[in-house]
Amino acid sequence: MNPAPLLEMRGICKKFPGVVALDSVSFQIGRGEVVALCGENGAGKSTLMKILGGVYQPDGGEILVDGQPVKITGVTDAMKLGIAFIHQELNVLDNLDIAANVFLGREPRNALGLINRKKIHAATAPYLQRLGLDLPTNTRLDRLSIAHQQMVEIAKALSLNARIIIMDEPTSSLTLTETNRLLELICELSEQGVSIIYISHRLGEIDTCADRVVVLRDGRNAGELPHGEASHDRLVGLMVGREIKSFYVQSDARKTPAWLKVRNVTSSLHPGKTVSFDASRGEILGFAGLVGAGRSEMAKSLVGLEPSPSRQISLGEQPVVVNTPRDAIDQGIYLAPENRRTEGLVVEMTVRENITLPSLASFTRLGLIQGARESQVAREQVTSLRIKTPSVEAKVINLSGGNQQKVVLGKWLAMSPKVMILDEPTRGIDVGAKAEIYRLMRDLADNGAVILMISSDMEEILNVSDRVAVMHEGQITGVLERADCNEQNVMQLAVGKQIPAARPAFN
């Protein structure tokens, strides 16, 4: 590693109306170093990186590249300095092909001023090779998986001779195999001299590829840990500033009889396959599986969002009819969907409006909504879930991911769920909020609800669930009891292999 850092940020300050986002933060990275940047939501990681990427201007402090002070007034300046930013929400044009995306805005021209097709494809190919991507350069991006689209963004960064690549939560939409490939790639790039700043909540991944971990808390530097010393506990300790006891809440193993019985749920994704299972009150039943196994579709079918004529659901020996989402809600079966921003919340509406949306009928009199009652219920949820918001009248779009998810949960908790289905409940949420949500789920279960948790996070599945149902191609391959829950067993069932430890999903 070079003694003189490639990039140094000193004493960076940034204020927004009403909030100090960064208070004299320092950061440095050397050539070919991989530095992970961690912190809770609102700690300032995104702001710091956006300043580096030219999206924001700092109010104070200085930035030095190769020892020389620089001013990054816009994205073009950042690009000229060799800084590339790959955002969590990819900025690709999926109606264009790989070469067009890589050379967007810099297309090689021919004598007539038109795009030189031959040149653009010839120029793109070596970057794909370098990344080990074996695809024709004229493939349209909408035919590629998210993982491959991400690779195209990396290729673009490399073609811009990026010396520093900032990756914001790069693995949040990737499968296990794709994640491993990306981590390998990061190691390869760093060996080639490219520096990488890696923002992530996934503490396991950080340990694999980072040389150092920099932690921010409340807009300030909270500490740094070298590779090998960045254990789960120490990182969480730095991020939160206090001890998190019992991150995963264990349950007292009680065997109660099956209360929720689901039979023959079908979905359009896997026609011809049905899902049936039993679950008890007070248990958290995890649903694991590879992307495309049909878990989210099963959940949507369960609450009447997708038609499923042969579906039979009974709660405690009582068969219930669920043909529409309203039916499910009336029966106390609620879904916190996978895409909280597009399916779970109306983000331009306020916290209060979102929390009370499904239960408005309970505070109306003569057809008019009682504003006072409504605000009271909303405030109750905000307090009991510790939602960080200036008031219940704040627009949900301004809250952090973790708090948005709490609003989604608050919406349903205000109506005493009997069956609570959570699809990827902690995706993109920081560590502190994750622990709170796990605690919430356990409390709900202890109060007699059935919790169905769909998750692609292996740690979450293994540590939070009481039992794990593994799905593959639209069916449940088998259910694992707590004692048999380990990564191998789950993965084997997830690829459709039968193993002796697997139990049937229902009797």
Added chain:
Amino acid sequence: MKKELGIFILLLVLCGATSLENPRFLHAENLVNTAQLIGMFGVFSIGLGMVIITGGIDLSVGSMIALSGMLLVMALTQWHWPWPLAVLFVLAVPMVLGWVNGILITRFKLQPFIVTLCGLLLYRGAARYIAHDTTLGFGDCAGFETLQKLANGRFLGLPASFVILIVVAVIMGFVLHRSIFGRYLYAVGRNEEAARFSGINTRAVITGAYVLAGLLTGVSGILFAFFTNLVQPSTQGNFYELYGIAAAVLGGCSLRGGEGSIIGILIGTALLQVLQNLVNLLGIDSSLNYAVMGAVVLIGVLADQIVKNRAKKGARG
């Protein structure tokens, strides 16, 4: 509230400027006439505004006004129905057509623009057909003087249509801003998917908006028919949907849905009518009528966007 305050001030400024230039603006006769127009245009604009809040649009309003006017004339003068029956019929037809729009949009997933564009053509065609493309009038209103007074008379000096507008605005104000249906309208307009996930019957809400718009358009149709006393099927209500859309947008409704208020729509309607009055009183060539309205709406929406961008920039730093 800021947006509504902005256009309200603009309205006052316009009124002030006009009355300075031509004091006839403040004469009772002119004010009453303008108020009558505001009333007639306002009633259907409110219905149209609610449809826009759900993220839809209704281009067939003008043709509906022609059709309902024509049906009213025929029911009263040719079929000799008692006027309460005629009124019920003339209100029911647009409601049923609104319901059909709702089915086409929610069940068959057609775009509101296309569905109501076809409505625009179909309803006017129907109006022209049933009248054999001739102009029909009420004649001497034998047998329905009461109705005529209700639609075209004066109450406490104010024109009937204005009074009806106030009543409709108050009721719709409660519905939109205080009832569950109103909350659902906003939710569906912002994010139909999330609304559905929360158990809202989005089909019923959207169809409800179109039926309501139909009802209010029917009321306007009756008022316009008595105002002109003649219904010429090829031109009655021509382009009125544009007035409605302009009024709603000026008043704060976003064509993307999820935004808007009754007060805003009222002020927007008033603004447009005062503008027209201004064009007349200031001696501006009446052929520039539409041009003036278009320019003002464009400036209004542009100003609003600039203010929004400034506010966003302030938050970003």
